[in-house]
Amino acid sequence: MSAFAAVDLGASSGRVIVGDVRDGRVVLREVHRFPNGPVRVDGSLHWDARGLYRGVLDGLRAATDAVGTLGGVGIDSWAVDYGLLDADGELLGDPFHYRDARTDGVPERVFATIPAPELYARTGLQVQPFNTVFQLATEHLDGARGLLLMPDLFGYWLTGERVAEVTNASTTGLLDATTRTWATDLAQRLGIDTGLLPTLRDAGELLGHHGSVPVWTVGSHDTASAVVAVPAVSDDFAYISCGTWSLVGLELDRPVLTEASRAANFTNEAGVDGTVRYLRNVMGLWVLQESIRTWTEAGLPADLPDLLAAAARVPALTTVVDIDGPAFLPPGDMPARLAAEAVRTGQRPPQTQAETVRCILDSLALAYRRAVRAASALADRDVTVVHVVGGGVRNELLCQLTADATGLPVVAGPVEGAALGNVLVQARAAGALSGGLADLRAVGARGLELRRYEPGATGGPTERQWAAAAARVGL
Numbered sequence: 295m296s297a298f299a300a301v302d303l304g305a306s307s308g309r310v311i312v313g314d315v316r317d318g319r320v321v322l323r324e325v326h327r328f329p330n331g332p333v334r335v336d337g338s339l340h341w342d343a344r345g346l347y348r349g350v351l352d353g354l355r356a357a358t359d360a361v362g363t364l365g366g367v368g369i370d371s372w373a374v375d376y377g378l379l380d381a382d383g384e385l386l387g388d389p390f391h392y393r394d395a396r397t398d399g400v401p402e403r404v405f406a407t408i409p410a411p412e413l414y415a416r417t418g419l420q421v422q423p424f425n426t427v428f429q430l431a432t433e434h435l436d437g438a439r440g441l442l443l444m445p446d447l448f449g450y451w452l453t454g455e456r457v458a459e460v461t462n463a464s465t466t467g468l469l470d471a472t473t474r475t476w477a478t479d480l481a482q483r484l485g486i487d488t489g490l491l492p493t494l495r496d497a498g499e500l501l502g503h504h505g506s507v508p509v510w511t512v513g514s515h516d517t518a519s520a521v522v523a524v525p526a527v528s529d530d531f532a533y534i535s536c537g538t539w540s541l542v543g544l545e546l547d548r549p550v551l552t553e554a555s556r557a558a559n560f561t562n563e564a565g566v567d568g569t570v571r572y573l574r575n576v577m578g579l580w581v582l583q584e585s586i587r588t589w590t591e592a593g594l595p596a597d598l599p600d601l602l603a604a605a606a607r608v609p610a611l612t613t614v615v616d617i618d619g620p621a622f623l624p625p626g627d628m629p630a631r632l633a634a635e636a637v638r639t640g641q642r643p644p645q646t647q648a649e650t651v652r653c654i655l656d657s658l659a660l661a662y663r664r665a666v667r668a669a670s671a672l673a674d675r676d677v678t679v680v681h682v683v684g685g686g687v688r689n690e691l692l693c694q695l696t697a698d699a700t701g702l703p704v705v706a707g708p709v710e711g712a713a714l715g716n717v718l719v720q721a722r723a724a725g726a727l728s729g730g731l732a733d734l735r736a737v738g739a740r741g742l743e744l745r746r747y748e749p750g751a752t753g754g755p756t757e758r759q760w761a762a763a764a765a766r767v768g769l
């Protein structure tokens with residue numbers, strides 16, 4: 295019973311990964327992968343929840359075929375999105391995708407009822423238009439009797455149990471960051487029926503069974519699971535969970551709820567074992583993924599390794615943008631948006647695909663630099679190393695640029711961070727591992743090939759050049 299199946303659902307693909315936990319290490323093996331993406335229905339963006347669930351079931355069958363008996367299943371996914379259930383527990387329509395435009399202008403409406411500083415002081419949550427609280431403010435809740443965040447919805451379908459695992463609940467904007475309980479008073483003031491909110495559960499508990507297989511709660515927010523897998527050996531680390539989004543920040547033991555933190559739009563999301571994920575959302579590889587989609591649709595060659603090799607030959611910091619600008623949130627023609635942003639800030643727009651890719655990577659590194667430094671200052675914590683986990687680990691140019699821009703060594707790995715963290719928490723819940731996060735991290739790290747990048751190792755831009763580039767776009 296040493297094999298655990300991690301269901302890790304991302305915005306562009308779902309994966310089922312088996313983690314075999316033995317001899318004090320974890321060996322991961324992907325057994326199923328299926329595509330995911332926005333589904334357009336009547337002009338709105340949704341998720342195909344039932345299609346995803348079929349992928350989950352196929353993956354669990356593949357996992358059982360691969361290892362025989364599973365010691366458990368755990369589910370993590372992106373945050374904030376949810377399904378509504380009717381009185382019979384049936385899903386009321388496909389969940390909305392967080393990139394749907396329905397929340398445009400909604401935060402301001404909510405702030406008219408609960409001022410932004412008051413909301414932040416309670417929930418510690420960054421303002422993103424897609425936060426659950428803003429989605430609910432636009433939603434017709436008539437007929438809804440229950441709300442389940444995405445991983446909890448799949449957990450419900452597997453076990454019949456309805457809960458809200460706390461790491462993901464912390465991204466709703468309805469969880470008190472200090473007490474980690476529902477801020478029901480805030481929900482009531484916004485006219486949100488508090489009866490919709492399920493019982494909260496911590497990561498690492500038995501949720502129920504799927505057949506005879508235990509289903510464990512894990513850090514159901516993918517970023518929370520990814521942070522568990524950071525192979526840190528001391529406390530003074532920053533992390534970048536780098537996939538569709540880049541989540542850049544620190545692990546703390548209490549939230550930072552200051553006005554300066556709110557102004558910098560840092561979030562205090564709940565981590566596993568009572569920790570706080572103090573971080574900033576950076577727009578991430580999404581801008582690159584959407585560029586590749588745009589080029590592919592236009593019939594242009596868009597092979598990622600080729601593009602990255604070409605981008606490495608483009609002079610650094612020729613054109614940079616504030617990659618976190620709202621223009622880059624919705625799906626669309628990113629090369630055109632990057633060019634428009636370059637013109638707006640008086641810079642030369644990228645002329646080629648390679649220049650566009652270089653602009654994205656330089657701009658990401660610039661945003662990481664700002665976020666790591668701001669997190670360290672706002673939380674009053676020294677940072678001596680940056681850990682990169684997630685798909686971005688494979689992007690060597692980005693990892694080197696991150697070391698150059700932050701002026702700190704970067705340790706890259708693991709690629710499947712969320713799945714590893716998911717497996718580690720299950721294994722501990724099942725009794726196959728024990729200890730705190732440091733112990734889990736040590737086990738997780740044992741099987742990994744980590745790569746270290748030193749600042750300036752390849753003669754990249756100097757600190758003065760990064761600072762000048764940041765100033766060009768007001769970062």
Ligand code: LFR
Nearest residue numbers: 371372373374516517539541
């Ligand atoms: C990353 C992530 C981020 C969250 C975003 C939207 O996959 O979970 O942490 O802000 O997706 O849900």
